[in-house]
Amino acid sequence: MNKFLMEANQFLSRNVPGYFHTDFPGAGQPGNPDFLYKIKNDPHHKWSQxxxxxxxxxxxxxxxxxxxxxxxxxxxxxxxxxxxxxxKAESSYRLDQLLFKKTVGEYAHSTSGFIDGSNFIIRHTNTRTTHLRNPVEGFENDGRMPYRGIASDTCNFSEHIRGRDILLVDDIYTKTVNIDEDMVQALFDNRARSVVFYAIGNTPKRF
Known part of the structure; x- marks a missing residue:
């Protein structure tokens, strides 16, 4: 596991401690956590059970x-x-396309020192999938690209966030996208006491 500092910027008002498990150089690359593609279970991949x-x-x-x-x-x-x-809005996914959230929540529920808050943030409005470089047949990549406040505009946040120490989890972190920075800020805006960020994969700097 690696530690980094999620730095304050136009999306985030303060520095936040962050962690990631490994770099995410891309599908099939040495050490890449390719299992993340399969957990998404998107129809065009047709993964087996x-x-x-x-x-x-x-x-x-x-x-x-x-x-x-x-x-x-x-x-x-x-x-x-x-x-x-x-x-995309959570209602647009099948249950077997939400396995990342389900698995993280089940682990938190069953492990001492953690509380399952996996349903404390629910997206209700589509946003642009930022990592798609090419069109995917049968998939409309609608919604807006990241802007300051997009998390609050497109998600419902539980009142139970207030006063809690939050571990915010994502599958892949890319510093230049700012989706995660904006989500962390939304947690603070909803009165989280503290926030720590964690991702399985970290997109390495290209330049």
Whole structure:
């Protein structure tokens, strides 16, 4: 696991501690957490059930390694685990396309020192999927690109966020996109006491 500083910028009013499990150089590259593609279970990939089971095992292995270590490093004795929602409205996904959120929530629910807050952030309005470089047949990539306040405009936030120490989890972090920075700010705007960020993969700098 790697530690970094999520730096304040036009999306985020303060520095926030962050962690990621490994770099995410791209599909098929050495060390890339390719299991993340399978967990999304998007129709154009047509993954088998065995592929998906293996991917979920990979995610659980990462969580069981990294979450306890994060808890040891932060000042909070208990962390409420929230998940950055997928880009489109949650109602547009099948349940088996929300396996990342489900798995993270189940791990938090079953592990001492964590509280499952995976349903504390629900997206109600589509946003642009930022990592798609090419069109995908049968998929309309509608919605706006990231702007300051997009999380608050497109998501519902539970009142239970107030006063809690939050561990915000995403599958992949890309510094230049600012989706995660804006989501962290929204948690502070909803009166979270503290926020720590964690991603499975970190998109390495290209330049």
């Amino acid at each position: 065995q592929h998906i089971r293996n991917a979920l095992n990979g995610l659980n292995a990462v969580l069981s390694t990294d979450f306890p270590e994060i808890l040891r490093q932060v000042e909070a004795s208990v962390l409420t685990v929230c998940v950055v929602p997928r880009a």
